[in-house]
Amino acid sequence: MISAENSAGQTGSPVVVTGTSQRFGRNTVLEAIDLAVAPGEVVALLGPSGCGKTTLLRLLAGLSRPTTGSIHIGDQLVADASSGAFVPPERRSIGMVFQDYALWPHMTVAQNVGFPLEMQNIGRAERDARIAEALGMVGLGHVADRQPGTLSGGQQQRVALARAIVSRPRLVLFDEPLSNLDRELRESLVVDIAALLRKLGMTAVYVTHDHGEAFAIADRVAILHSGHILQIDAPEQLVGKPVSPQVVDFLKLGLVLPAEVQNGDLIIRGGKHRLSPPAGLINGSRSGDLFLPRSALRAASADGGAQKGNAISGTVVHSMFRGDGYAVQMRFDQNIAIEMFSATRLGDGTIHDLDISWDRAFWYPHDAAPALSHT
């Protein structure tokens, strides 16, 4: 659908966000954000709705001014709260795809796409060629003369994409660009956008609340939560070494069990379980969160593991056939639940033990700096 063949390899600019906060009245939406994006790198901002993703993107675009901190794009200081320096959006050489596309209804598709070029006073001949090229890249050459209102959602999205990249901006911003589209379209488009960005070598910041999308498109993913960046890492790293229970929770990586330490054993809050981890895991702290990735849990064949301190037992809420097995939802306590994979159907309401592979478990102590300890 999108082809990125005939494009000149060219590198986007680095972006550096330093200590940037955004407050609306008394409401702090972003708190001291630090973020560095390398030239040509694609960073996804991932977080639940309302965590400040759009706000951060608007700061990068110059659509609002930071309350504190500064932002560099390339060599240019585009915003600095302390000196008041500010470069308006039109002088930042960026592209942006809006969540609702914001295609101008009074212009044709070609006029929409050509607008950024027109703003750079690029002559008509070259402009037409580049419009055709950009529309070609998104596979929409045939709709150039239509009004945007007459296009389907996916087509509008691709016009918005073409408009964002047509002027080869040094930074492209995406604000949940696919959230209005169906799953299939989303999955194919995300691959296409990723390929296009890599091909054009553009720096991009891509906002989404969908992990799959973030992992598919980004070199690194930043997890944003209540105005803080919790962790920023490559997708593999994020899944393999989440820095905090919130990250685990948001990425739904496994079980997080709050626990107290008694005589080297873990008493899981709720009182039902007493686990005996290997000596190195806890490291002297007195309470914390035990993180058991899905891969650390295995359905036990028989009971008795729980007594030995190496298994936990949960109640099956629901099993659902998934073609190659069963997706089983299990509950361990009122608030703690997990979705597991099982080769066989487990009856609703039955109680099962799960064996723990301690070598894959993590411990996040409450009373120490959140240093990740791992056996």
Next chain:
Amino acid sequence: MKSLKTVLLAGFACLALSGNAMAQSVTVYTAGPGGLIEKLAAGFKDETGIDVNVFQATTGKVMARLEAESANPVADVVISASWKTATSFAKKDMLLDYTSANAKTVPDFLKGPGYVAQGISALAIAWNPKSGTPKPADWSDLTKAEYKDLITMPDPAQSGSAYELVAALTAQPDLGWKLFEGLAANKMIVPGANAQALNPVLQGAKAVVFGAVDYIGLSQAAKGESIEVIFPKSGTVIAPRPMMILKTSSHQDEAKKFIDYVLSDAGQAMVAKTQLMPARSDVKADRPLIADLKILEVDPKTDRKAVLDRFAKTFGME
């Protein structure tokens, strides 16, 4: 909110009732002055128990409403500020021939078959003593240099009496259009109807109205405004205000009683109170009366349109 409901309800209720026709009432269409008709109506009701339904507007609006209603007339009595209304209604045979017993002392030229004057106004010079100009005594004084840029006049195209003044003065053999040409040279302005002509003189933007309606000026002066009404030596026109009963009236007895009342001692006293001249010569008033004024006649054969056109041309109002 409550009154909104009342309005709507009343509206719908009246839709069904379709208009007028209450038993003991008379409907009067009248030109101003507003206070007068209210007092007359109240006095009449006290004396006879008959309600007076009043529609009050300018002469023009009264005539427009009468004209538009002619398929289905509503009015019983009409009081106009223009004598011409009465004579032409009479000519069109629209008037009920009625002579009130109270009209005996109304001079003959103020009554006719089916109509009689309610009261009379005259045109005059209204001068602001605070204007720093000498007090004028006659129309022609206003062509003097002292009044340059300081004169206003009601528009004869909008005011019947102002037209009559122009017609009468231009017909004077010794004056002709010279007077108005002199006024034009003195930059007289013609800002609209009577009120628009008076206002700039009250505030002091101008000094004098040429052809002000006397009773308005007199009552302003009575209220303490700095204005003096001067009846020019060489004479002026009067505007009797005719009352008439329409032939189509379905309340002719009540209408006759109403005319009688306006011409009664009590009614004429109310007329005099508004600074109009009473129609009856035996009623006293606190102002110059017809007998004190030199009255100029207007030749009924005058071509109104030609006079208005020439006037407009003289004052650059084309």
Next chain:
Amino acid sequence: MRLTHLKSRVFGSGGMIFAAVAPVLTILVAFPLLFVVLQAIFPDIARGIFANPFSRFVETLFDKHLIAWTLNTLMLGGSVVLVSSLVAVPLGILRGLFRVPFAGLWDVVFLVPFTIPPYIAALGWIMALQPRGYLEQITGLNFGGFLFSFWGVVFVMTLNVFPVVYFAVSRMVSSIGGRYLEAARVAGCPPMRSFWRITLPLTTPAIAASLLLVFAMSIEEFGTPAALAARSGFLVLVTGIEQRLSDYPIDLPGASLLSVILVLIAMAAFVLQHRIVSRRDFQTVSGKPGANRAAELGVWRIPVVMFFAIIGFLGAVMPILSVVLTASTRTISGGLTADNFSTENFAEIFANSGGAMEALGTSLSLGLGAAVITGILGTMTAYVVVRQRTVSSRILDFLTLMPNTIPGVVVAVGLILAWNQPWLPVTPYNTIGVLVLAYCCLLLPYPVRYANAALRQVSVSLEDAARVAGAGGIKVFFRILMPLIFPSILAAMLLVFAVAARELVATILLAPIGTKTVALFIWRQFEQGSVGMGMAMSVMAIAITMTIPVAVAIWARKQGRLF
């Protein structure tokens, strides 16, 4: 896809609403206006006689003033449109796009000019600016030369009518939101240029529709040009109409014929507006809700507030100040001296509080009634016009503009001719109902134009979604469309309320016997030479009339709507 839309609309909700609206408009607007046209053709129609058709055409049409008057009318209408757009379009766009300090206050202030009757406003300006006027008494300056000139008329009329444009544009811009503008900025377009390339074109329908109203209003306004420019020989068609209706012999056919000329001029303007709008039919309110962020003004805060304040001062404060001064001085010739100040005029109003209160109650009720009826009817009409693009809906559209182009006094004559026919089984004539009819007829154009511009932006899919959800045509209209375009309708209804509560020209001719309205009360005071008392009543009426918009503004603010 398109075809099914069209079908469902013609036979579905649109058709039903058309069926409901067409007869009402026929009775409300077409019936009286038909009589204006008949009167122009048949001089004796008032007597029910169809004799001598066209016999008055030659005399009226070959009046040697006609061409000059027509040209003056066009010049005046055009100039008021031009100056209004220079003032009100920037104001409206600033208000719609930015966080303007005291935004709610400006909305209320800009409604004030509408509550001041034009004849009072003109008199207020005269008393303020003429030689020895209040301004000269206070500062020694007078602007009489400017006021009593063509541009003086344009100045005063613009200040009377610019709110129509301001409200239409600010509502439209805020419903479009800033996102299209932001997209342009990101695409490299500087602020001014994005304004010209994006905001202005998207706002064109609202600008065109409201300027059409302004044009229609200014070619039919009599009081202001007559009071200010007639003395310098600047006469318009309405002057001629008024002359024909002001002294015996009354010339109804001539006045009607001149009104028909006004309608023809308006028709040309209507066609022009239609061509501008129909080429740019944008749906900017999509099914996708977006946050409307009002942008910050930054360093422009002060200049922008100054701009709003200057226009607010000229449009609302100056005329009201002049009115208040006249009301609180004993005599006009006494001027602004300490011993001439008095509360006498107000005291007299309170002494006659029965009459004054009755008049106020009647006027406010009439205003509310007219606002509610025209609001609903106007939205329904606009819906038919926008969604059902047939010739008959186009006719409805123009029908609702016509009353606005004809002087109120001629509309009143038409209403009498129509509703005083002896063969009518029932008639509202000579009841308060005829005033409701008159105000609805005269003021329907506001809600229609406002709703029209707003509806053009609402995506059809929003309606379709409601239909699919099981809502019938009428339900969709009231539950989905009305709320979406409510800010626009509300603004129009406030304008209707303000005008209806102080309408004089039609009222004076139509008022049922014995009915008192505020405007009649004021006019009678002037008629009796009591300018001060008339002005005192005006002050009270304006103050009381403004309480409703202020209450609405506060309520709407609480509801989080723009007003």
